[in-house]
Amino acid sequence: MAGIFASRLFLISLVVIAVAATLPLYVSGYVLGLLTVAYYFGVFAMAWDLLFGFAGEVNFGPTFLIGVGAYTAGILNNLYGWSVYICIVLGALASVVAGFVLALPALRVRGPYFGLTTLVAVLMLQNFVVVFAGLTGGEIGLTIPDVITIDANANYWIALGFMTISAAILYGLSQSPLGLVLQASGQDSVQAGALGFNIVKHKLFAFVVSAFFSGLSGAMLVFYFGTASVGTVVDVAVGVNVIVAAVLGGRRTVLGAALGAIFLIVAGEFLRPTGELATFIVSFVALLVVLFFPGGFLGAALSREARQ
């Protein structure tokens, strides 16, 4: 049963990705730009879902990991002019280190306290960026000399490819024995520990993986934008959007998080004619989903699948 579903999911994903890959042939550059951002955003949401949906840890500070990756890559490129790819890799590594430093003490505390620690980390990073304005560009933002490429189609394909690979790795991880241990420790850490699994080590691993993908995606995003600013990669509001995307798409599904992220960004765009009410409407729809379909988009689809 699980095998059939897995293969069906695989086929559906394959079709969706194939269709998405042909989009540059018939949609405008504007739409492509929008989707490019949405794909990077999708990786943020999936990385967050691995931590929340599976390890059961509420990370209120996804933008801490994203921001460290993004700013490290941006600053290195700005100061030393190193190649974009080296900067992206170093940004992702910096994010892993930051995630490790944050997670090691934070994982000692449970429940809401973990979430609070991660939230404080974001506020610290935000202040750091503003105070060291000489290095980071402060509130105006950091100008980055290099970009990955200026070709809209290429940017789109890179983002799509990156999201697909990240999704495959994160989804594979979540379905692996490791993912099951994570899920067990998220739901009942005492019992999982009694079965002989090292809970802290597993959660730390989940945090590091989450940090790696967040940082990598953040670094790639700034090289797409050509600028890094608090408002785009660090602000608590960005983190909130990541969380909303994951819950909206369906937590504990990984792939749903990407769907939620794409929905959030595309819906925001469709509602642009409504002007200032756009954010209101998106929040309202998200609240309705949270209240009435707590499983999210993919959660609802999966439970229907399971019933049949």
Place this chain on the structure above:
Amino acid sequence: MLAFQILIDGFAVSALYALGATGFTLIFGVSGVLNLSHGAIMVLAAVAAWAAASMLHIDTYAGALIGIAVALVAAFATYFAVVQPIQKSRRIPNEEKEIFVLTGTLLWGIMIQELIAYFFTNNAKTVLPIVEGVADVLGVRTPRNEIFTAVVCCLVIALLWILVNRTRTGKAVLAASMNPRGVTLLGLELTNIYVVVWAIYGVLAGIAGVLLGMFLGVSSYSVGPLTASAFSIVVLGGLGSVSGSLIAAFVVGYLETITAYLISPAYRTIPALLLLVVVMYVRPQGLLGRR
């Protein structure tokens, strides 16, 4: 001279922080809900008071009362439209209710914020103060409004203390925060207690919001920072501990004022955040928190 100035300004700011954070921590202590629409409700109260005074041309007292009433309605709406449906939902597993309440109240707060921005623009609004002019305190020229703010905050907190510790309703609230099941076994309806707590919260957030609107002014941009500052004060003091958050409010208020006067207003929030980080690492349950 400067010392007195810091002492006075710091006291007013701290008292305002304390009032804002008290309701927030009370709800968490009693029902385990972290209400992330807190900042939105405070701003809503201030904007309502501002709109009532400037558009309906009524006097400032009536305007302030309208602001508090609006906050009360908003608090009930938060509880009945967002928090209670999530808590009663059978489709959300119990261990995940916390994150759903957080997400739900957050979205709710954003909705309020956007509506304020839509109807009243993003511009900063200052509510006309109830008392005007300046007074001389310890040789420091202090706006009377600042003294008024500090006095009202202290009075309201004292009233709250009496309400919680000396009345039957308050004792029920206190009992619910210690052992909800025990309270239901005594025949008290838990939902009624929650409604009382949300009512107290609405009034507190309303007063704090209106005073903030008079003292510093608000705009729809202040929603996030207000929630964040209540959050960090409550964390510092210990989640759910009212006295802890009172102490924390004064620590944060004075730290900010000292930094603003002696170093630079730009670095205002940093020492408090550093302290918060140290506390999170050394004593994660906060100053007076329970594990």
